[in-house]
Amino acid sequence: MSRGGGHVSALRSFLKKIAQFVIVLATTLLGLVAVTFFIGRVVPIDPVIAIVGDRAPAHVYARVRQELGLDLPLIQQFWIYLKKAVSGDFGNSVLTTNPVLTDIVNVFPATLELATLGTIIGTLIGIPLGVLAAVKRGTLIDQCVRVLGLIGYSIPIFWLGLMALLLFYAKLGWVEGPGRLDVTYSYMYTPVTGIVLIDTLMQGQMDAFWNAVSHVTLPACLLGYFSLAYISRMTRSFMLNELAQEYVIAARVKGLSEIRVIWRHALRNAAVPLITVIALSYAHLLEGSVLTETIFAWPGLGQYITNSLQNADMNAVLGGTLVIGAAFVVLNLMSDLLYRLLDPRTRS
Amino acid sequence: MTSAASLPQPAGFRAWLLSPEPASRWQARLGRAYLGWRTFTKNPLAVFGLCIVLLLLLVAVFANFLAPYSPIAGGDLRTARLLPPSAAHWLGTDDQARDIYSRVIYGSRITLWVVLLVSVIATPIGLLVGTVAGYLGGWVDTVLMRLTDIFLAFPRLVLALAFVAALGPGIENAIIAIAITSWPPYARIARAETLMVRNSDFIAAVKLQGASTPRIIFGHVVPLCISSVIVRVTLDMAGIILTAAGLGFLGLGAQPPMPEWGAMVATGRNYLIDQWWVAAMPGLAIFVVSLGFNLLGDGLRDVLDPKAAK
Numbered sequence: 001m002s003r004g005g006g007h008v009s010a011l012r013s014f015l016k017k018i019a020q021f022v023i024v025l026a027t028t029l030l031g032l033v034a035v036t037f038f039i040g041r042v043v044p045i046d047p048v049i050a051i052v053g054d055r056a057p058a059h060v061y062a063r064v065r066q067e068l069g070l071d072l073p074l075i076q077q078f079w080i081y082l083k084k085a086v087s088g089d090f091g092n093s094v095l096t097t098n099p100v101l102t103d104i105v106n107v108f109p110a111t112l113e114l115a116t117l118g119t120i121i122g123t124l125i126g127i128p129l130g131v132l133a134a135v136k137r138g139t140l141i142d143q144c145v146r147v148l149g150l151i152g153y154s155i156p157i158f159w160l161g162l163m164a165l166l167l168f169y170a171k172l173g174w175v176e177g178p179g180r181l182d183v184t185y186s187y188m189y190t191p192v193t194g195i196v197l198i199d200t201l202m203q204g205q206m207d208a209f210w211n212a213v214s215h216v217t218l219p220a221c222l223l224g225y226f227s228l229a230y231i232s233r234m235t236r237s238f239m240l241n242e243l244a245q246e247y248v249i250a251a252r253v254k255g256l257s258e259i260r261v262i263w264r265h266a267l268r269n270a271a272v273p274l275i276t277v278i279a280l281s282y283a284h285l286l287e288g289s290v291l292t293e294t295i296f297a298w299p300g301l302g303q304y305i306t307n308s309l310q311n312a313d314m315n316a317v318l319g320g321t322l323v324i325g326a327a328f329v330v331l332n333l334m335s336d337l338l339y340r341l342l343d344p345r346t347r348s
Numbered sequence: 349m350t351s352a353a354s355l356p357q358p359a360g361f362r363a364w365l366l367s368p369e370p371a372s373r374w375q376a377r378l379g380r381a382y383l384g385w386r387t388f389t390k391n392p393l394a395v396f397g398l399c400i401v402l403l404l405l406l407v408a409v410f411a412n413f414l415a416p417y418s419p420i421a422g423g424d425l426r427t428a429r430l431l432p433p434s435a436a437h438w439l440g441t442d443d444q445a446r447d448i449y450s451r452v453i454y455g456s457r458i459t460l461w462v463v464l465l466v467s468v469i470a471t472p473i474g475l476l477v478g479t480v481a482g483y484l485g486g487w488v489d490t491v492l493m494r495l496t497d498i499f500l501a502f503p504r505l506v507l508a509l510a511f512v513a514a515l516g517p518g519i520e521n522a523i524i525a526i527a528i529t530s531w532p533p534y535a536r537i538a539r540a541e542t543l544m545v546r547n548s549d550f551i552a553a554v555k556l557q558g559a560s561t562p563r564i565i566f567g568h569v570v571p572l573c574i575s576s577v578i579v580r581v582t583l584d585m586a587g588i589i590l591t592a593a594g595l596g597f598l599g600l601g602a603q604p605p606m607p608e609w610g611a612m613v614a615t616g617r618n619y620l621i622d623q624w625w626v627a628a629m630p631g632l633a634i635f636v637v638s639l640g641f642n643l644l645g646d647g648l649r650d651v652l653d654p655k656a657a658k
Binding site: 024027028031032034035036039040146147150151153154155156157158159162163165166170283284286287290291294295305306309310312314317318320321324325328329332 | 393494495497498499501502503504505506507509510511513514586590593594597598599600610613616617620621624627628631632634635638639641642643646
């Protein structure tokens with residue numbers, strides 16, 4: 001490969017990957033919109049009756065039906081729905097009367113805060129545990145890590161959350177209970193980013209900050225545990241793969257210390273697939289937040305969806321579903337793209 | 349074969365099982381199953397998981413005999429409400445004065461029913477989509493796999509939530525919703541397996557004999573994909589149980605007074621601080637059963653896919 005040509009072809013293959021990425025992203029998002037549209041159409045609730053009531057005269061019914069576009073062919077209805085969804089118009093929420101998008105923008109930072117903290121906890125503990133299990137393969141430590149992971153896979157998140165609340169909040173009083181902040185503190189700062197921890201810290205409201213920390217500890221640790229179960233298991237299997245490679249033997253023969261071989265050489269090579277795993281677990285935490293937020297009265301997207309569900313507020317449910325689905329898709333594809341960019345073996 | 353099977357000593361039977369030259373297809377299959385069983389039983393955690401699942405089956409079958417009280421009808425609301433665990437009520441009673449132990453026992457039937465129905469609905473869909481996509485290739489493959497990816501892109505619980513919201517709460521709709529969200533991984537696996545066999549010589553031979561495409565897919569490709577898909581379904585069962593329990597907890601699964609474990613935890617939430625057992629016991633049941641399925645699935649994977657075990 002000549003130098004100049006190499007750069008051009010590398011750039012071309014990079015652009016091709018980006019184009020592929022955009023196409024996959026677009027079709028998947030289109031599919032998401034189609035699925036939510038379909039779900040919205042199978043709802044047994046008649047949207048016209050929901051607006052005009054069941055005693056409305058026939059001409060009012062017909063006019064509202066026309067205004068809602070329900071007399072058009074399905075494909076045309078879908079086209080309208082799609083155009084609105086692309087411009088961020090998911091209709092108004094029946095429950096809050098705000099546009100669904102406004103509601104989602106308001107609640108999303110809370111979910112993001114929780115999922116991010118959970119992923120950080122899961123990564124910081126999960127990776128060392130996984131490495132330890134791989135290095136001490138077959139020993140008691142390995143078995144313990146495996147069982148810890150299996151419990152994480154098996155335990156219902158809502159039950160563990162309730163039991164944690166019972167123990168650490170009600171019985172021991174170590175942490176604050178449900179909610180993001182005590183009422184006393186909730187007017188001591190102005191929301192800027194929507195992430196309470198950052199807002200209070202930046203405005204120097206240390207009492208409010210520590211109160212928020214105390215509130216977030218339990219749900220964040222809970223999500224962190226579920227993320228840890230997944231990350232430690234994958235780290236172990238990647239590390240076992242790397243430790244069996246010849247370069248590890250070469251590094252050992254060179255006389256490098258075992259710590260250096262494991263943490264600098266083997267883990268570095270396992271890091272690339274690990275990024276994918278961390279992104280995936282982040283995406284799953286967005287989903288796990290639905291149940292966690294319900295238990296901890298955490299005013300995020302998950303609680304918004306379940307509240308709307310219980311009030312048959314379909315616009316809000318579908319809008320929320322679409323946003324979580326889109327975040328999921330983007331995170332998955334980003335991790336895939338990142339993997340291709342970082343791993344030299346996939347550059348061909 | 350009959351003469352070989354009637355050998356009296358167990359050692360002889362073992363030798364027959366492990367014979368390097370099996371005389372019949374059955375002997376070879378039994379021999380493989382025996383080897384698999386030996387690998388499986390070497391893993392104590394997997395055996396433990398199997399025991400839990402068997403116990404669940406037994407409890408579900410004999411619920412009538414095991415449960416001392418009715419799961420639906422409660423006792424005296426003035427005296428028997430929210431009693432702590434005791435000799436009369438092993439796991440205490442709930443807010444309707446019902447015996448929690450009896451409800452947990454009967455709840456095993458619902459859990460088992462959900463797992464079975466979801467597998468029975470989702471497995472054929474996944475197999476069909478995956479094998480057809482893999483065998484036909486071309487645009488059929490592209491369309492079916494894009495569809496699969498779209499369903500994979502949705503987080504499972506959220507998609508199931510949206511479906512149940514549309515269909516209305518209830519155990520049947522919860523089962524349908526979970527099945528709709530379960531098939532994509534099975535389709536992926538079936539497609540991968542199909543791609544491995546579609547160009548093999550025996551498929552070419554069947555084609556030359558004039559077999560139709562459906563015949564090749566259903567008669568020759570599907571049987572080869574079934575075992576890996578079933579392993580995946582087993583691995584998924586814990587997830588199915590957890591999703592069903594999550595839906596039940598949110599009030600979208602089985603409706604009261606059905607003794608569904610997730611819904612029971614939701615009831616217990618109101619009495620969490622003073623009567624912790626109402627929420628704790630059914631949740632513990634969900635945990636134990638899904639742990640059992642996870643351990644069993646892990647062990648099965650080690651047996652059937654030695655590559656993954658390493």
